[in-house]
Amino acid sequence: MHKAPVPDAGTPKGGDGMDRTTANQDMFPRRLFLLYVLFYAGQAIYNTYLNLYLSSVGLSDTQIGMAVSVSTAVLLAAQLGWGILSDRARSKNGVLMLLYGCMAVASLLFYLNTDFWFLLLAVTLFSAFINPIVPLQDNYTLECLEGSRWDYGQIRMGGTIGYSVTVLFIGLALQDSYRMIFWMVALCMTACLLVCRGLPQVCGYQRQGGRKGGYQALLQNRNLLGMILINLVFSSGLNFFYNFYPIYYTSIGGDSSRVGMMMFACSVSEIPMLFFIHRIIRKIGVRGTLILSGGVTVLRWALLFLLRDPILVIPVNLLHGIGYTGFNYCLVTFIARTVPRELRATGQTLNAIISNVVSKIMFGMVGGLASDLLGVGPVMLVNAVVMAVAILIFARWSASNPALAENSSSAES
Numbered sequence: 001m002h003k004a005p006v007p008d009a010g011t012p013k014g015g016d017g018m019d020r021t022t023a024n025q026d027m028f029p030r031r032l033f034l035l036y037v038l039f040y041a042g043q044a045i046y047n048t049y050l051n052l053y054l055s056s057v058g059l060s061d062t063q064i065g066m067a068v069s070v071s072t073a074v075l076l077a078a079q080l081g082w083g084i085l086s087d088r089a090r091s092k093n094g095v096l097m098l099l100y101g102c103m104a105v106a107s108l109l110f111y112l113n114t115d116f117w118f119l120l121l122a123v124t125l126f127s128a129f130i131n132p133i134v135p136l137q138d139n140y141t142l143e144c145l146e147g148s149r150w151d152y153g154q155i156r157m158g159g160t161i162g163y164s165v166t167v168l169f170i171g172l173a174l175q176d177s178y179r180m181i182f183w184m185v186a187l188c189m190t191a192c193l194l195v196c197r198g199l200p201q202v203c204g205y206q207r208q209g210g211r212k213g214g215y216q217a218l219l220q221n222r223n224l225l226g227m228i229l230i231n232l233v234f235s236s237g238l239n240f241f242y243n244f245y246p247i248y249y250t251s252i253g254g255d256s257s258r259v260g261m262m263m264f265a266c267s268v269s270e271i272p273m274l275f276f277i278h279r280i281i282r283k284i285g286v287r288g289t290l291i292l293s294g295g296v297t298v299l300r301w302a303l304l305f306l307l308r309d310p311i312l313v314i315p316v317n318l319l320h321g322i323g324y325t326g327f328n329y330c331l332v333t334f335i336a337r338t339v340p341r342e343l344r345a346t347g348q349t350l351n352a353i354i355s356n357v358v359s360k361i362m363f364g365m366v367g368g369l370a371s372d373l374l375g376v377g378p379v380m381l382v383n384a385v386v387m388a389v390a391i392l393i394f395a396r397w398s399a400s401n402p403a404l405a406e407n408s409s410s411a412e413s
Helices: 030-056 061-088 092-111 116-145 152-174 181-197 215-219 222-251 256-268 270-306 310-338 341-373 376-397
Strands: none
Touching: 030 061, 030 092, 030 116, 030 152, 030 181, 030 222, 030 256, 061 116, 061 222, 061 341, 092 116, 092 181, 116 152, 116 310, 116 341, 152 181, 152 256, 152 270, 152 310, 215 341, 222 256, 222 270, 222 310, 222 341, 222 376, 256 270, 256 310, 270 310, 270 376, 310 341, 341 376
């Protein structure tokens, strides 16, 4: 399955017949790590400061929410095809490179006009390419690491480092002028494309003769669907936080540098969790880890409702690491462990569609309207209550489920 071996990103030949480079199995895959650094650096700039830019050119919270919801709704059908395309592609690298290149071009469109409808189009086009990358990049990474000594969390830490360092220094550099973010994103995505060119080639398993399949088979996996649904509730609150809380934060005394410090706290908090989460899963299982992550998220949303001091808000977001890393790591590795190889990219995309895309469609517009009517603070309290109820339902549903209670070493593979 792999061609053109690269010494620092190779893995040995697996029992499934996949060709893997044997140059040095113990060498850390630096190029793969760098890909995560660069991609999440670009994502940090775009995700953190896009809505602040939209607000600075005159869009209301309702219009911003509309841009989030409408652009995501238009993309739903397109995203359904990306995972299937990756599973059937001659080169999964080629699919990723296409997405990186399109993102670089789409980010520059924002310089052409500041009219609402044009910005809606620009957000839609950019989202068409950035949304599929996360699950497809994770799937590619997990396949590259099979048979090696390296864990997904160790590579994903590159994304955390890239995100945290970028939001901190970009926040200081912007000085409340957000127009320059788009050429920075284009630069990061162009660098991703160049790095990806040098990685080992991974072909879609269905291309190699594996049986074809689609979302129907995945929808019959009750364990997977249960985990994706609890992730949907978590992602809804997280998407609201990213889309609207930075705007609210500037209204209580924050500025671009403090927004950067707040997002730095969010991102850097993932590092200790990425170091220890495999041990946590070994000790309390996937179910226990998700319940822990959900409980900490309830506390975080409630504190963001209560606090009005911009300085105190920053350390509260250190709780992000337990919540986000717990949900993301459990879902990504559970799919890699339980879903048939020929459906793994499709499975990762299904998780992204339900937990991320659907949450944006359902709650982007609703979140914008609610924040205009009630204020961002009260909506954060609503998020806390909904998350608490969802965790109680999940805990009861999963209590007698051995697959989710598993705490052996296989739970982390």
